[in-house]
Amino acid sequence: RKEVEQDPGPFNVPEGATVAFNCTYSNSASQSFFWYRQDCRKEPKLLMSVYSSGNEDGRFTAQLNRASQYISLLIRDSKLSDSATYLCVVRDSSYKLIFGSGTRLLVRP
């Protein structure tokens, strides 16, 4: 079993749609959680950190459920520019960052 698992997608949604991705992690001692975005043939970039109480940044909302060991990302009012791969990232107790394989999102006009 992978340490961080994501649905690879692709999620194909129309502009303006709301879409949600989930990610599960296996190590209950994991300390920090993040979503990174990676455009095609580009490097990953931090989208947002995920806090225990949940957090929102504009159209993006991240949630953490420690009991069930999953993280979610909700994107409202999808834009064409949101098309990318979204990587779930978990930091373990040794400060090691573990990346999921990513969920691909395609937003169509």
Next chain:
Amino acid sequence: EAGVVQSPRYKIIEKKQPVAFWCNPISGHNTLYWYLQNLGQGPELLIRYENEEAVDDSQLPKDRFSAERLKGVDSTLKIQPAELGDSAVYLCASSSPESGGELFFGEGSRLTVL
């Protein structure tokens, strides 16, 4: 502020040849990472440095891969000899406590082994 700089961007070599990648992290970032990313996969850690010390190299295939970070700034990653399965993108990243642990990646070095 300059970002993480990697070179070369692209490299094509024949199997059994050596190859080296270079990384210059963001100024002041004491932590440097080398990741390997295959198509359709997330980055996988090869090695992490805190200044000049390799603190996590458990995923580095030491029979053919080596890395160094002399003086705790620039780093090189070497593969000798390269195998077909080494074709991938090699990403360098850096971070600092002041950045909240956020990783800043370079554009990557895309290796093709023929």
